[in-house]
Amino acid sequence: MHARVLLLPVVMVSTLVYQLSGWAPVALPGYLALVLYLISEWPRLARIPRAVLIAAAGVLLLFVWRADDVAGGLFTGFNRAAWFATFLAALSYLREAAETSRLVRQCGQVIINQPPSKRYATLSAGSLMIGILLNMAVLNLLGVMARRANTLTAAGGNVAVREARTRRMFTAITRGFSTSPLGSPLTMTMAVILSVLPDLKWWRLWPLGLGATLLLMLLGTWLDRVSAPRHLAGAVPPVVQPDMPGHPVLRFLALVGAVFVAAVLLEQWLHKSLTLAILLVAPAAALVWMVMQYRRRGWGRALRFALARLMRRAPHQFSGLRAETAVLCAGALMGTLIAALLPVDAFAGWLADMGLYGAPVALLVLVLMTALPQLGLNPVLVSTILLAAMAQPSMFGLSAELLALSVASGWTLAVSCSPVASTMLISSQLVRVSPQVMGWRWNGLYVLCGVCVCALWLLLLSWLWF
Numbered sequence: 488m489h490a491r492v493l494l495l496p497v498v499m500v501s502t503l504v505y506q507l508s509g510w511a512p513v514a515l516p517g518y519l520a521l522v523l524y525l526i527s528e529w530p531r532l533a534r535i536p537r538a539v540l541i542a543a544a545g546v547l548l549l550f551v552w553r554a555d556d557v558a559g560g561l562f563t564g565f566n567r568a569a570w571f572a573t574f575l576a577a578l579s580y581l582r583e584a585a586e587t588s589r590l591v592r593q594c595g596q597v598i599i600n601q602p603p604s605k606r607y608a609t610l611s612a613g614s615l616m617i618g619i620l621l622n623m624a625v626l627n628l629l630g631v632m633a634r635r636a637n638t639l640t641a642a643g644g645n646v647a648v649r650e651a652r653t654r655r656m657f658t659a660i661t662r663g664f665s666t667s668p669l670g671s672p673l674t675m676t677m678a679v680i681l682s683v684l685p686d687l688k689w690w691r692l693w694p695l696g697l698g699a700t701l702l703l704m705l706l707g708t709w710l711d712r713v714s715a716p717r718h719l720a721g722a723v724p725p726v727v728q729p730d731m732p733g734h735p736v737l738r739f740l741a742l743v744g745a746v747f748v749a750a751v752l753l754e755q756w757l758h759k760s761l762t763l764a765i766l767l768v769a770p771a772a773a774l775v776w777m778v779m780q781y782r783r784r785g786w787g788r789a790l791r792f793a794l795a796r797l798m799r800r801a802p803h804q805f806s807g808l809r810a811e812t813a814v815l816c817a818g819a820l821m822g823t824l825i826a827a828l829l830p831v832d833a834f835a836g837w838l839a840d841m842g843l844y845g846a847p848v849a850l851l852v853l854v855l856m857t858a859l860p861q862l863g864l865n866p867v868l869v870s871t872i873l874l875a876a877m878a879q880p881s882m883f884g885l886s887a888e889l890l891a892l893s894v895a896s897g898w899t900l901a902v903s904c905s906p907v908a909s910t911m912l913i914s915s916q917l918v919r920v921s922p923q924v925m926g927w928r929w930n931g932l933y934v935l936c937g938v939c940v941c942a943l944w945l946l947l948l949s950w951l952w953f
Contacts, residue, residue, distance in 0.1 A: 489525070491524065491824055495812070497520040499517075499572070499573045500571050500618045501516045502572075503766060514671065518568075521572055527814070528776075536809070536813035540817050543820050543821045546820070547564075549828075550564075556827075563876045568820045570818075571675065571680055573766060574612075576764040577803055578766075578769050581620045581621065584774075584776040588776075588780060588781060590735055591628065595613075595632045601628065607703070608708050609706055610633075611666075616743065619674075620743055623664075626664060627913065629660050630657065632682055633653075633918055634653075637649055637652045647716070651715075657929075660914065661903060662903055662930065665899050666700045669899050670700035672761055673765055675867075677761075679867060680870070681761075683874035684880075692891050692892065696895055697708065703937055774794075777796065781809065815867050821868050821871075822867065826872050826875030835875055835883055845885065846946055846949040849892075849893040849949065852894060853896055857934065860905040861909050866897075866901050866908075868899060870897075892945065892948070893941075896945070900937045904934045906926045
């Protein structure tokens with residue numbers, strides 16, 4: 488096993504120990520291991536992650552040159568970057584366990600094999616549900632299943648039917664997964680928000696995000712219905728549902744619920760954040776999941792087999808995170824350092840001079856979070872800058888919940904259409920269209936309408952509670 492395989496686990500262990508103990512020196516080996524990991528993976532990185540890392544290096548040099556508190560800023564920035572790398576590494580265990588899970592495959596088959604009238608709602612909800620544990624791996628899982636199921640034979644030999652199905656199925660998958668920043672507390676978005684706004688409680692934000700999730704899913708379902716090619720309705724052959732014992736979707740929901748409940752219980756026991764509890768629970772939950780998959784071999788052999796598999800698959804598991812780690816960690820570092828260079832009082836004054844205070848500020852954040860990623864800026868970078876620059880929301884006439892909801896809503900809409908978002912890059916490769924076609928042409932109207940829907944939701948909440 489190559490030594491570089493151990494670098495990301497060192498980041499994870501170092502960061503978790505620091506979060507539990509609060510002793511700063513124990514975090515330093517994690518920062519060094521993260522830098523070494525990115526250097527070792529540099530030859531295998533694609534163009535965009537390399538560009539982001541180079542930009543982060545430039546911001547780092549600028550910060551060292553211009554900042555007053557260099558040591559404090561660097562510690563905060565690298566701590567946030569290591570935290571996100573830990574998030575990816577810990578949840579990758581669940582993704583590894585899911586790769587050989589019969590339950591996940593059965594879930595995907597049930598979700599894919601739906602009649603046209605139910606397919607969008609089922610696919611979008613299923614993409615969100617499975618994406619809670621699998622993260623972006625759900626795009627490959629459901630995307631490959633959709634592509635295989637959508638054959639010319641299944642479309643009755645009608646090319647137009649197959650093309651219409653492709654567009655409707657993949658918009659449902661991408662839009663459903665993109666709502667995870669609002670609909671799940673187990674996401675990177677929640678980790679970003681809670682790391683910058685530590686006084687914010689997840690249980691106060693989550694119900695508000697679920698409301699926005701429901702509104703966006705209803706919007707997507709309505710747009711799918713009104714844009715459906717009705718002239719092709721008679722050419723669609725009936726869908727045959729696979730016969731499976733039990734309902735795999737309900738069993739998968741039980742699995743997700745078990746992981747979440749375990750994290751909440753650990754949060755209460757340790758008196759730490761939910762995100763930290765999730766990172767502690769995820770590897771253990773993945774091991775239990777693997778053991779259950781091999782239980783027919785006997786519990787002792789199943790445990791040994793699962794542990795051996797984790798060791799054998801570690802090089803592929805951690806090396807496969809290089810692009811996500813590079814983009815997210817560089818974005819977090821840049822966002823933290825740039826925000827530290829911005830005069831927060833002056834920022835509040837600029838908004839006040841423009842007549843923006845209270846709910847209008849939340850709407851501005853929503854628009855910026857949605858629009859700036861269309862120009863190639865990573866949502867992690869944009870959100871970190873905005874949240875760090877507005878770390879005292881009361882200065883802007885906002886509650887922490889309303890600010891966080893505006894960021895999460897904009898993040899959701901941005902990754903639904905930005906041509907440089909991983910959601911669009913992965914899905915467009917499966918469909919064999921450009922990210923611009925999938926993002927702007929297929930999802931553009933949905934995002935524009937979604938901005939209006941989320942803006943109304945923010946205004947309603949501001950009027951009723953905040």
